[in-house]
Amino acid sequence: MDISLKHVEYRYQKNTPFERLAIEDVSIDIPTGVYMAIIGHTGSGKSTVLQHLNALLQPTKGSVEIGEHEIVASQKNKNLKKIRQKVGIVFQFPEHQLFEETVEKDIIFGPLNFGVSETEAKERARIALKQVGLAEEILEKSPFDLSGGQMRRVAIAGVLAMEPDVIVLDEPTAGLDPRGRKEVMDMFYSLHKERKLSTILVTHSMEDAARYADQIVIMQQGKVVKKGTPEEIFSSPTELVEMGLDVPEVVRFQLKLEEKLDMKLEKIFLTIDELSSAVAKRISRGVRS
Amino acid sequence: MMEKMIFGRYVPADSIIHKMDPRSKLLIIFLFVCVIFLANNALTYALIGIYTFLMLGLSRIPVRFLYGGLKPVIWLVLFTLVLQLFFTKEGTLLFELGPIKIYEEGVRQGIFISFRFFFLILMTSLLTLTTTPIEITDGIETLLHPLNKIRFPVHEMALMMSISLRFIPTLMQETDKIMKAQIARGVEFASGPFKERIKAVIPLLIPLFVSSFKRAEELAIAMEARGYRGGEGRTKYRELSWKNADSLQLGFLVILTILLILLRS
Numbered sequence: 001m002d003i004s005l006k007h008v009e010y011r012y013q014k015n016t017p018f019e020r021l022a023i024e025d026v027s028i029d030i031p032t033g034v035y036m037a038i039i040g041h042t043g044s045g046k047s048t049v050l051q052h053l054n055a056l057l058q059p060t061k062g063s064v065e066i067g068e069h070e071i072v073a074s075q076k077n078k079n080l081k082k083i084r085q086k087v088g089i090v091f092q093f094p095e096h097q098l099f100e101e102t103v104e105k106d107i108i109f110g111p112l113n114f115g116v117s118e119t120e121a122k123e124r125a126r127i128a129l130k131q132v133g134l135a136e137e138i139l140e141k142s143p144f145d146l147s148g149g150q151m152r153r154v155a156i157a158g159v160l161a162m163e164p165d166v167i168v169l170d171e172p173t174a175g176l177d178p179r180g181r182k183e184v185m186d187m188f189y190s191l192h193k194e195r196k197l198s199t200i201l202v203t204h205s206m207e208d209a210a211r212y213a214d215q216i217v218i219m220q221q222g223k224v225v226k227k228g229t230p231e232e233i234f235s236s237p238t239e240l241v242e243m244g245l246d247v248p249e250v251v252r253f254q255l256k257l258e259e260k261l262d263m264k265l266e267k268i269f270l271t272i273d274e275l276s277s278a279v280a281k282r283i284s285r286g287v288r289s
Numbered sequence: 290m291m292e293k294m295i296f297g298r299y300v301p302a303d304s305i306i307h308k309m310d311p312r313s314k315l316l317i318i319f320l321f322v323c324v325i326f327l328a329n330n331a332l333t334y335a336l337i338g339i340y341t342f343l344m345l346g347l348s349r350i351p352v353r354f355l356y357g358g359l360k361p362v363i364w365l366v367l368f369t370l371v372l373q374l375f376f377t378k379e380g381t382l383l384f385e386l387g388p389i390k391i392y393e394e395g396v397r398q399g400i401f402i403s404f405r406f407f408f409l410i411l412m413t414s415l416l417t418l419t420t421t422p423i424e425i426t427d428g429i430e431t432l433l434h435p436l437n438k439i440r441f442p443v444h445e446m447a448l449m450m451s452i453s454l455r456f457i458p459t460l461m462q463e464t465d466k467i468m469k470a471q472i473a474r475g476v477e478f479a480s481g482p483f484k485e486r487i488k489a490v491i492p493l494l495i496p497l498f499v500s501s502f503k504r505a506e507e508l509a510i511a512m513e514a515r516g517y518r519g520g521e522g523r524t525k526y527r528e529l530s531w532k533n534a535d536s537l538q539l540g541f542l543v544i545l546t547i548l549l550i551l552l553r554s
Contacts, residue, residue, distance in 0.1 A: 016354055017300055056469050081475060089473040096463075097470040099495035109492070113475025144499065158474065 001067040001165045003030040009061035022048040023222040035199045037209035040219035046202045053168050054087035055080045085114045088164030092171045094155035104139040110162040128157035149180050166198040210248040210270045235268050299421050306348040306419045311428030313535035318416050327549040341408045348419050366403045373399030422454035444520025467496045
């Protein structure tokens with residue numbers, strides 16, 4: 001399902017003294033099956049963009065196309081439920097949304113709301129739980145008895161069980177330890193690959209964006225300032241640094257290496273493996289060329 | 290959805306009313322609430338109306354914002370008007386249609402009481418619109434200070450008030466966040482049959498309760514860790530200062546009161 005934002009503007013609390021412009025003239029195309037990262041500082045408007053992706057917010061100017069639905073400013077929109085079934089959002093600290101008595105009931109809550117039968121929902125809960133790497137015994141436990149990391153996974157399973165076509169992730173690893181962080185990110189990546197899920201990752205981690213995304217959008221003060229593939233984005237690292245953004249460690253290392261050895265590799269490498277083999281190749285030919 | 294709410298909300302601005310001491314504002318509101326019952330004819334109501342709108346004007350709160358926020362209250366005012374119209378049975382009969390009888394006194398009372406109600410709402414919202422919650426609690430604490438003598442825990446009460454006021458915005462944000470998360474999971478808060486909508490509140494309330502208890506516990510631990518031990522010998526970071534403008538405003542209200550006593554019938 002394609003999603004496309006066209007010149008979207010959003011103002012919070014319009015027509016009050018508290019009115020605040022959150023995003024302005026944002027145009028982003030998210031084709032089916034892409035893994036897109038939206039990067040920016042706090043307050044850059046990335047969370048506001050995210051909430052437009054399943055019509056939680058309605059633009060105050062411009063339009064959002066989600067599949068065959070179009071959300072336009074200043075117009076009552078119907079059938080939002082259909083959109084919300086297709087676009088699942090994992091909010092920041094999703095464990096805060098848990099409320100049921102058992103893990104199973106909480107996971108099937110979403111699917112039941114969208115009219116899935118109970119037997120099927122339970123089946124989906126089992127699959128989703130396995131996907132997030134939890135054991136089935138947990139299904140009968142209270143979600144409030146679990147550890148923080150487990151709660152996070154249960155909440156994510158609750159979104160996965162809706163079987164969305166598009167999954168939107170808002171800082172899904174905030175507050176997790178490094179190992180949990182990598183596991184969760186790898187899990188979303190394999191879901192993206194296996195199920196051809198369009199994935200939109202909202203983050204401020206350049207490392208994650210470089211490692212997983214096909215497309216990167218950089219936002220600053222409510223505007224899109226840069227769009228492109230990771231190679232394109234990181235090929236001008238000085239520009240990023242000027243914007244106050246970080247450059248992935250691998251890229252930083254490559255730049256330093258190029259500076260020290262006074263040479264230039266053929267392109268910017270985003271993984272350690274790629275970079276090391278490129279450097280090895282260069283060394284075997286002799287450093288200067 | 291709560292964007293238009295004006296009750297309990299502070300609107301920062303640079304005005305005479307904003308700069309007043311919270312103690313004088315609290316005293317004025319308290320007096321005003323008593324004094325408004327002195328009005329009993331058109332002239333006295335007009336005086337109170339002029340006073341209320343003068344205060345509103347001085348506060349520099351945008352009229353459009355006030356209007357938007359008070360819209361729901363207007364229905365309440367109209368409701369009291371209708372109630373008075375139908376249930377007061379004094380004076381001459383003005384209108385009769387089947388069981389409905391409207392009397393002269395009903396119209397009079399209806400109009401007066403709705404105006405009284407309206408002015409009361411305006412003035413009390415003016416207090417919260419122009420005074421930060423912290424200022425209000427500071428004001429209440431100093432005003433109630435004499436009660437310490439009869440062992441009334443004034444400081445503890447003020448602390449409770451400021452903590453609860455402090456967490457209202459946090460709670461609102463949290464409500465908004467959890468609501469959105471549940472809407473994304475297919476809950477419909479705003480449409481559907483009444484029974485379903487009541488049921489939709491559960492996935493909102495339980496997470497809110499859980500996080501509120503957690504937050505309260507964390508706050509208690511943090512206060513203990515920083516050695517909090519109540520009000521005794523405690524000094525204040527924000528000191529209240531009574532200025533000439535405060536005495537002037539209070540004097541102004543006293544003049545209004547005298548006028549009301551003289552002019553009431």
